[in-house]
Amino acid sequence: MAFLLLMSRALCRILLTAAAFAALVVTPAHASSTQLQTFEAPRDLLDPATRPAALDQIDSLGTHALRVVLYWRSVAPSATSRTKPTVDLTDPANYAWGEYDALLAAAKDRGWPVLLTVSGPVPKWATKSRKDYVTYPSAKEFQTFMTALGRHYADQVSIWSVWNEPNHPDFLMPQYTKKGHHPVSGKTYRRLFLAAWRGLRASGNGRDPLLMGETAPRGTGKVVAPLAFLRQALCLDSSYRRARTCANLPADGYAHHSYSTREGPFFVPPNRDDVTMGVLRRLTRALDLAARAGAVRSRMPLYLDEFGVQSYPDKLLGVPLAKQAEYYAISEKLAYDNPRVLSFSQYLLRDDPKNSKGSGGGILAQSAFPGFESGLEMANGRRKPAYDGYRLPLTVTERGSRSAVIWGRVRPATAATSVTIQYRDKGGWRTLRTLQTAANGTFATSAERRDGRRWRVLWTAPDGTAHHGASTRAYPKV
Template identity: 30%
Template sequence: MTRPVRATLLALILLLPAVLAPAAQASPSQLSIMMDDDNLLYRGDAVRDQSLQRMRNLGVDVVRVTVLWSVLTDKASQSKLKGAGATNPRNYPVLNWDRYDRLVRSARSLGMVVYFNPTPPGPSWAHGKAPKGLRSVVKKAWKPDPGEFAKFVEAVGKRFSGSYRDENDARQPIPRVSFWGLGNEPNQAGWLAPQWEKGKMVSPVMYRELYLRSRAALDRTGHGRDTILVGELAPLGSSNQGQRSPIRPRKFLRALFCESSRGEGCEAFDKYGPIRATGFAHHPYTKNVSPVTKDKHPDSITLANLSSLSRLLDSLARRTGNVKAKLPIWLTEFGFETNPPDPFSGVSLERQAEYNQLGELLSYLDPRVAGITQFLLRDVAPVASGPKSSKAHWFTYQSGLEFVDGRPKPALQAYYFPFIVQQPGGFVANVWGQLRFRPNGLPAGARDQVQIQFKPAEGDEFVNVGDPITVTSAMNYFTGRMTLPGPGEVRALWTGGSLASRSATVTR
């Protein structure tokens, strides 16, 4: 274990009482979510089904997928989508729906929940005209029409209401989707632009109306009681005030919920009412540093200062009435890119596994967290057109649990069987982990057990330490405390088979 990671674990000792406390002090029922659009949407039926099965075997409960407005309107007839026509799923090209229809069916057959994230950018005719000289990705995200976006969301809501029949695939009924997030990273110009205009923040104003109107569209299509998340914010930002300058989440939220009643566009709340959401979605990346390392700017919100998000939301709810207090927090993207394969960015393979586990523990320790999302099962293939020695070649994301060719990274084992050992002093060890790969909610007579094992520093074999730990959590978390014989390695073994966790080193 590296010295920085060991220091991180020592910092978490202060949090350990919460791990061993009753469930009310932690979040032992949170869902395991995974996102991998490339493999679930864009690689064909066989890759999708293989990926879903792989995720299910790892213990994933929910898959999050981007429902990109521009993808579903690709090659669509603009005349058919004029006026109310955009609310009719049949006015979109049938083949554009297939990847989503089939994903929902396949996931349902495996007992998995699908979480849809409809988001701009959309077709060029549904956006404002961007100034010249901007990057293409920003031009495409420029000033989406909230009314047109709401019509698109209404079409998606109708199609996935549970009563709609497919136009092809033998006219089968399409299963219902009941989990939604509206918009993606609206504090980033690649998703919503401009961020600033004439010295004023405008992206919170645009996102407010996009959310309010698309939320009403879900109501109209029978999804009013579904899980519907607001936010989906990126964790970091900039102090600049340019059209492309990302806005840090605390600053964005104060504007979004109108901390000042005289804020831009706050009359929207008079017209549409408050933000109605069942939870707040956030992407708490810490980039290439430990999950307990806070960003230097107080308006950033990463996993290291996640509790500040709950406090801010509750404060805004109390002072403005524009959002409900005590909203659950959903961590809907998280992960670490690795080097290898990307020689320009990322952490080592071992550190990815360690940081992912620390992120899992921090998430567990926060009673407001309802779920955490691993961003990518498998690395995305690099950009073939870029020279292999260039950053352009490695523009894609490399935060997968597997390399692009399917070879596992150490983080794969850390995902399906996370395990952390903490030493408050001497050779007393507190352990925390999860049998994520096991079914949730086993009946009392079928509970799993975990055996803690120890291998001396100079030894070759693991031996049992203490009695087995019975897993009583519905989501298969376990905790325990024991005294170890001395320095060495500690791991957890599932007694129902041969699967073991990664080992942790104890040194004193």
């Protein structure tokens, strides 16, 4: 194909996707119409040997936006030294951007928007005691770093976000006070967020969307529960009353990692400060109360920018392979139906290797797989049912004793397309009906329900390739 035609199409896609991301910062009446899907695959995308093929796979699965976590320590000069380097740290030329440059450039070439989460671990010289990489990071130094970062990636980042899981000790310390075991990480995070906001303004990117949060879903003795963290970061007490001396945070949205457990997406954590996929209303209610107190903007949108379903071979934390596809589709439907959710995500293309380093501590310490097994492929590259299920997610919800509601999506669709719904009882697959999707690839219908019946979608791509999604059973309405 001619070079000029390729450039014309790439420019057109850049303009369209940039406009789509810009639209996400205004909360629409129905977020599902503009809800964006992001993909995160750091192991595959930051390796030059695997990046091209991984991008092609993600493209073929119908996702055209990335979430990238950039760790300050990974690019900073003299990161392992206790002595701050004597260079201009607002100058991007003094950092080693490495494969981040290549990845963001590749995304730009494809016209894909990037949600960039800037996070610790940090350089040793940027911490209070200069003994580790996560304890009391300097807000002043972070502001300087964000200024350099904003200057370097000004036209390659669509949305900025501050700190990956700041309520988790792997990324920010301390989480609790030594005496009394009271949460403290929210206070540190507040200073870091405001520093990032000032740094982006200094870099000329002050009008770019900036997200707060990026919180892990559940609290432990080491991890602060997300709503407890939120209240502290916003200077709110347990009744969501704000301290008079505390100004509002200029955040454009709240990012959250809404992982559930192997019990599935409808799991309800007993701790009311935890927020998993099935209880997003806890988070929206907390944000609404915070807005009523003047701590944040009203109707703060949600960005579920890290999510996945753990599967076998990890039998401690994961679910059987067939259930992984079912649980992900249900989770996507929950996100799609929530008007506050402006983006949903998939974490990992390929599972982490068995010998990878996980988050450490807690139940993960008991697992033979300390990394994440939430990929669409196993660590050896073998595709799981979730691979086809991700391209063609399908949910079947029981409605009474004899009927069911069917919802699904053709993710690669860029316009209305034709899909066929099939079912199977004891024999082979039979066709229920063929129907047209909406322009965004979604469809809905109803059918008779029988115990033990399985369902799937068939779709033929424009190039003639026939795809079928993972099979699913009917689930009760919750």
